[in-house]
Amino acid sequence: MTLASEEIYDDGPLYAAAKKVYPQKVWGTYRRLKWIVLWIALGVYYILPFIRWNRGPNQPSQAVLVDIAHSRFYAFFIELWPQEVYYFTGLLILAALILFLSNALFGRVWCGYACPQTVWTDLFTWVERVIEGDRRDRIKLDEQPWTADKIVKRVAKHAAWLLIALLTGGAAMLYFVDAPTLMRDFFTLKAPFIAYLWAGILTFTTYSLAGHMREQVCLYMCPWPRIQAALTDNDALNVTYRFDRGEPRMSVKEAVKAHAHGQPAGDCIDCMQCVAVCPTGVDIRKGAQLGCIQCGLCIDACDAVMTKVKRPTRLIAYDTDENRDRRKRGEKNLYHLIRPRTILYAAAIALTGSVMLYALLTRTNSHLSVLHVRAPLYTQTAQGGIRNGYTLRFSNKLSEPSDFALEVSGVPGTTVTSVVAKPLADGRLGARVDPDATLEVPVYVTTSPDAKVTASTPITFTAIDAKTGERSVVIDHFFGP
Amino acid sequence: MITDPGHVDKISGQTTTGHEWDGIRELNTPLPLWWLYMFYLTIVFAFGYWIVYPSWPLVSSYAPGLFGYTNRTQVAADVAAGQAARMQMAAGLEKASLAQIVADPKLLEIALAEGKAAFGDNCAPCHGSGGQGQKGYPNLTAGRWLWGGTLDQIQTTITHGIRADDPDTHTSLMPSFGKDGILKPEQVREVVSYVRTLSGLDPEQGVDVAAGKKIFAENCVACHGEDGKGNTDMGSANLTTKVWQYGSDLKDLTFTIAYARNSTMPAWGQRLDPETIKALAVYVHSLGGGT
Numbered sequence A: 001m002t003l004a005s006e007e008i009y010d011d012g013p014l015y016a017a018a019k020k021v022y023p024q025k026v027w028g029t030y031r032r033l034k035w036i037v038l039w040i041a042l043g044v045y046y047i048l049p050f051i052r053w054n055r056g057p058n059q060p061s062q063a064v065l066v067d068i069a070h071s072r073f074y075a076f077f078i079e080l081w082p083q084e085v086y087y088f089t090g091l092l093i094l095a096a097l098i099l100f101l102s103n104a105l106f107g108r109v110w111c112g113y114a115c116p117q118t119v120w121t122d123l124f125t126w127v128e129r130v131i132e133g134d135r136r137d138r139i140k141l142d143e144q145p146w147t148a149d150k151i152v153k154r155v156a157k158h159a160a161w162l163l164i165a166l167l168t169g170g171a172a173m174l175y176f177v178d179a180p181t182l183m184r185d186f187f188t189l190k191a192p193f194i195a196y197l198w199a200g201i202l203t204f205t206t207y208s209l210a211g212h213m214r215e216q217v218c219l220y221m222c223p224w225p226r227i228q229a230a231l232t233d234n235d236a237l238n239v240t241y242r243f244d245r246g247e248p249r250m251s252v253k254e255a256v257k258a259h260a261h262g263q264p265a266g267d268c269i270d271c272m273q274c275v276a277v278c279p280t281g282v283d284i285r286k287g288a289q290l291g292c293i294q295c296g297l298c299i300d301a302c303d304a305v306m307t308k309v310k311r312p313t314r315l316i317a318y319d320t321d322e323n324r325d326r327r328k329r330g331e332k333n334l335y336h337l338i339r340p341r342t343i344l345y346a347a348a349i350a351l352t353g354s355v356m357l358y359a360l361l362t363r364t365n366s367h368l369s370v371l372h373v374r375a376p377l378y379t380q381t382a383q384g385g386i387r388n389g390y391t392l393r394f395s396n397k398l399s400e401p402s403d404f405a406l407e408v409s410g411v412p413g414t415t416v417t418s419v420v421a422k423p424l425a426d427g428r429l430g431a432r433v434d435p436d437a438t439l440e441v442p443v444y445v446t447t448s449p450d451a452k453v454t455a456s457t458p459i460t461f462t463a464i465d466a467k468t469g470e471r472s473v474v475i476d477h478f479f480g481p
Numbered sequence B: 001m002i003t004d005p006g007h008v009d010k011i012s013g014q015t016t017t018g019h020e021w022d023g024i025r026e027l028n029t030p031l032p033l034w035w036l037y038m039f040y041l042t043i044v045f046a047f048g049y050w051i052v053y054p055s056w057p058l059v060s061s062y063a064p065g066l067f068g069y070t071n072r073t074q075v076a077a078d079v080a081a082g083q084a085a086r087m088q089m090a091a092g093l094e095k096a097s098l099a100q101i102v103a104d105p106k107l108l109e110i111a112l113a114e115g116k117a118a119f120g121d122n123c124a125p126c127h128g129s130g131g132q133g134q135k136g137y138p139n140l141t142a143g144r145w146l147w148g149g150t151l152d153q154i155q156t157t158i159t160h161g162i163r164a165d166d167p168d169t170h171t172s173l174m175p176s177f178g179k180d181g182i183l184k185p186e187q188v189r190e191v192v193s194y195v196r197t198l199s200g201l202d203p204e205q206g207v208d209v210a211a212g213k214k215i216f217a218e219n220c221v222a223c224h225g226e227d228g229k230g231n232t233d234m235g236s237a238n239l240t241t242k243v244w245q246y247g248s249d250l251k252d253l254t255f256t257i258a259y260a261r262n263s264t265m266p267a268w269g270q271r272l273d274p275e276t277i278k279a280l281a282v283y284v285h286s287l288g289g290g291t
Helices: A029-050 A086-106 A109-114 A116-132 A135-143 A148-173 A179-187 A193-213 A215-221 A224-231 A252-260 A273-277 A297-308 A321-328 A340-361 B033-052 B071-095 B098-103 B105-122 B151-160 B185-198 B209-219 B250-259 B274-288
Strands: A064-067 A072-075 A078-080 A238-241 A316-319 A366-372 A386-396 A402-409 A414-417 A429-433 A437-447 A456-465 A471-479 B004-008 B015-021 B024-027
Touching (some): A029 A148, A029 A179, A029 A297, A116 A148, A116 A215, A148 A179, A148 A193, A179 A193, A193 A215, A386 A456, A437 B105, B071 B105, B071 B274
Antiparallel strands (some): A238 A316, A402 A429, A414 A437, B004 B015, B015 B024
């Protein structure tokens, strides 16, 4: 658009320095819940790699292991091969659906309690508070000139942060190689360079994200708050300032005066405690907003104040905008936790979960894949028969060798030959596959010279595991002129 | 940036940029300062990149960068590493005989993989990617072999070639019966029809097949045998199969008999190491070799 010349425009700032947030200590229901989630999350993170799981000889004995060198993923009784990556796809779909459902029920509970950014920021803030003191002390310390005391506190804080960051980044490596071995090698400087490199990278990211970036990650880097804004609805329980009860806000003294004059007075005494404890520095009284990770700490802070001034608690609470409007109209609170949206999400979770469980339970230890040789599609042999070539691959996921027998059916009067698979006593072709390995078996299927062959006939390959009796069936085609 | 102080967004209390689309004004939200510093950091990084990696074009060359890094040397190193790993595996092929390779599952797996790769590099241009051949170049999957289809025969043929520049190469020449005047055009026509009947194809209508048979007996049986089944010792084709290297129609057969084909194949022993040829022999044999 063109600007009218007489209009006056002023140069606003292009960049704004981040306003440092000094979250104040708080205690209450949600703070306790956050600590519990934090210790569970960190506990799982640090203990999981050390859980042992016996898989027999020549197999890793770590319960959860991402073995990139041998392209295997182990999780307790599950061993996944790279071609089974769809389990991870399923897991991601499941995770997304659970996130949607939790969002439809309780808003950003993920952000507020379980997100690694929140967990580690919480931990780092706690360390900061232990070393530098609470909100006021930290503000004062920041304004102070550099004294010995300040230097000691700062050095101690950053050292503690870096140590936690190193333990975080180092622990991530434990998921990729045998944990006890790596622990020993890491500190005796015998671990591979790549382990130090990644531990270093993750140490740096942990230190900078949890120590320095904090709420900036949520505000500017993370896409979830934007997605969340699109997912929330009137019935989702979000951390809400009960506007109807709190306004007009005024001090306790003013409220007494207002009441004396017959004027309305809200419960909010404008003490700003909700803002002081907020880890992202927002004012919840402005309503739902991007910066609010809905951790509920303002609820704890407000409850403490309300108890002190002898007013009912939960002026800030998990509530809906819908209920606020209902109360204004003099109606009762209504909670719609079960509604089409949540039922749909829950059903989708159940469906995805069942499909994955079914796939996992019916997962076989042997597998057959068949690839028709494309060049040539078929060959006329010197004897006059038609020959098709197939490249079979037998997979043996067990930790001991497997003997496979091959059955081919669908095209009558054919002979099946292979240089890799050898004939068994009963005439079928057989091949032995090494433990935890695959074997490529080129197979030729040839018709007798006088056989009539159509352009395309379905042909069935069945690999039978002699020991387990598992059958892997693949249907392909037999081509002719 | 231009901001209109007169336009403050009522809900957020923020000034707007003054840009308006259908009544919606853009809030003037300043970017975080650290974002700007990140941008400066990328500029610093870019300078570092210039210094460390080859990036500056010069008149006839380029600035090689601090460590002289190039993708090309990286690829060469990777190829060398691959080659070293390959040589380790190929070591087993060097000592074992062809029969031993085929009998040992591990050696067979290596030989087939290596042979397939070598076939693609060296043989596929003529014999096709899957050994299916093309007109003039034998189909290796059909089980019909001019010079024999056993492992040893295939190894010999690959090593010394056919009518190649090699003292031990396969040599034999079919006379150009028509061109050299050994047979008259009518006789060529008759023998073509007879040869077609050997593999069950129809003779040309109105042509005296019996006469053709007589000409065949007089001129061809020395190499192709009385039954026309050929002889792998002299590379004479088996004429009784369904597979024809140069085609089986009247025109193709007439040309073959009148001018002779006598195609050639290089002696690969001069170009490839013995292990690769062993692997090739095993692979080609797996495509349709005989015993």
